[in-house]
Amino acid sequence: MEKSGPQGPIGPQGPQGPRGNDGTSVTILGSYPTFEDLNREQPVGNIGDAYLVGSDLYVWSDTDGAWKNVGDIKGPQGEQGLQGIPGERGATGPTGPAGPELLRAAYIVTFNDGTAAQGVVIPENTRVPLDRKELDIRTNCKTRERMIECLEAEKIYTYEDYDDVEPIFVSRMPRRKVTGTAHLDTIRGIKEKDGELKTITKTELTKLKLKDGEIEGYPENCKRDDRLLYEALKNRLIEFNGDATKAFSEPFYKPKSDGTRGPVVNKVKIEANTTMGVKLNDNKAFAANGDCVRLDIFYVENEGYYFIPIYVSDTVKKELPNKACVAGKKYADWKEMRDENFIFSIYPKDLIYIQGKNKIKLNPVIKDKDSIEVEEILAYYVKAGISVAQIAIQTNDNKYNQSSLGIKNLKKLEKYEVDILGNYHKVKLPEKRLPFNINKK
Numbered sequence: 001m002e003k004s005g006p007q008g009p010i011g012p013q014g015p016q017g018p019r020g021n022d023g024t025s026v027t028i029l030g031s032y033p034t035f036e037d038l039n040r041e042q043p044v045g046n047i048g049d050a051y052l053v054g055s056d057l058y059v060w061s062d063t064d065g066a067w068k069n070v071g072d073i074k075g076p077q078g079e080q081g082l083q084g085i086p087g088e089r090g091a092t093g094p095t096g097p098a099g100p101e102l103l104r105a106a107y108i109v110t111f112n113d114g115t116a117a118q119g120v121v122i123p124e125n126t127r128v129p130l131d132r133k134e135l136d137i138r139t140n141c142k143t144r145e146r147m148i149e150c151l152e153a154e155k156i157y158t159y160e161d162y163d164d165v166e167p168i169f170v171s172r173m174p175r176r177k178v179t180g181t182a183h184l185d186t187i188r189g190i191k192e193k194d195g196e197l198k199t200i201t202k203t204e205l206t207k208l209k210l211k212d213g214e215i216e217g218y219p220e221n222c223k224r225d226d227r228l229l230y231e232a233l234k235n236r237l238i239e240f241n242g243d244a245t246k247a248f249s250e251p252f253y254k255p256k257s258d259g260t261r262g263p264v265v266n267k268v269k270i271e272a273n274t275t276m277g278v279k280l281n282d283n284k285a286f287a288a289n290g291d292c293v294r295l296d297i298f299y300v301e302n303e304g305y306y307f308i309p310i311y312v313s314d315t316v317k318k319e320l321p322n323k324a325c326v327a328g329k330k331y332a333d334w335k336e337m338r339d340e341n342f343i344f345s346i347y348p349k350d351l352i353y354i355q356g357k358n359k360i361k362l363n364p365v366i367k368d369k370d371s372i373e374v375e376e377i378l379a380y381y382v383k384a385g386i387s388v389a390q391i392a393i394q395t396n397d398n399k400y401n402q403s404s405l406g407i408k409n410l411k412k413l414e415k416y417e418v419d420i421l422g423n424y425h426k427v428k429l430p431e432k433r434l435p436f437n438i439n440k441k
Helices: 036-039 143-155 221-223 227-239 314-317
Strands: 026-033 049-055 054-060 066-072 188-191 196-204 254-255 261-264 267-274 277-282 285-288 292-300 304-311 340-348 351-364 374-386 391-397 400-406 414-416 425-426
Touching: 026 036, 026 196, 036 049, 036 066, 221 227, 227 254, 292 314, 292 374, 292 414, 304 314, 351 391, 374 400
Parallel strands: 026 049
Antiparallel strands: 026 188, 049 054, 054 066, 188 196, 188 285, 196 267, 254 261, 277 285, 292 304, 292 340, 351 374, 351 400, 351 414, 374 391, 391 400, 414 425
8 A cells, every 4th residue: 555755945046948838919999789780790800800789899810700799898886976066157258240221121021011920120201011011022022123023023012122122141150069979880990100100991902002103102011921812912902903893893802821811801901191080988989070160260371371270079179270271182191270260160051251362162962953153152151071171152042052162262161150041241351260168176
């Protein structure tokens, strides 16, 4: 019968083993509401790809050929803080500009016993019909000629001279509420390279481009991680002279080192410089700007007019942006503005006066009408084209518009106000560039 002796002393520590291989970096490319949505939209991934489903992080496993849940990346919710002390009441704002002095409403209202339907008092010496007459010019009298016809047909002779008759100027309410989306739905990965921000986007193979014999925007780390895939994609593009639509019209399979075919590849990661947007998830993700709230207009002597777009996301920042759009330039190369060059802000449906150095072409809303050219116009601002530094406008009667008007070289750009009866006047300048002061303490 064998008996064990007492345990011996612990032996000396062995030598340190060799250094292991570096792990693969993970890039969060977006988010989905459910795991089923992730599988449906992204059936195949690459090494290092990751998506958020709720607060869980799913990473692509090339070994298993599936998305793996690596856990919750959201910490527990903290306790609710104490209510802050109410701030002091702000100072009274400056007195606004004086309203219009004249009302030109006698011929656009319903007369009854000497008083207009809107309540505008008609002076005693004004020639008005004694019996009740109704004239709805909002739908019938959009031109001077048609207005005169309506007046004569209704036997409303209230003008000494028809030269005083003018078409109605349609009044629109500016949209000055700070509402809308802070950023677009698509969430992209983001990284900083060479001092510039770059977005990482899953891009369809049919949208790949060749530049100097390489796939434009293909990340260097992706080339190193899967050289076989990159070379196969590049060679396919070269074979079809860079025409990605033709090159990938048929399913493209991921090549393996043993020469067999892997899963179908529909998208790959592509880097691109970003201009403006919103950083998310502790600066690990990025989304393009959402709704534009207003434009801040500047005038630089001997250069011209510029505008700075103010987005919903800008309304909660400590300072307003100070870079103005420059056509064809990335955000880093936009022109910085000085406060003394600010003249006014415009919101959608604000009335502006435009005078061009050359004639301004206006396109008809109804396609069977002809375009017209004008040297000056009062029009409503609609929206802005940021990448081309242009604005869209429409006439007060919505018959004509111009969707790509550059403002830099305009001869004159002024802001107007219009009341509900169509009376308009120029806004007193300069305005003060107002911050939003939302959620600031």
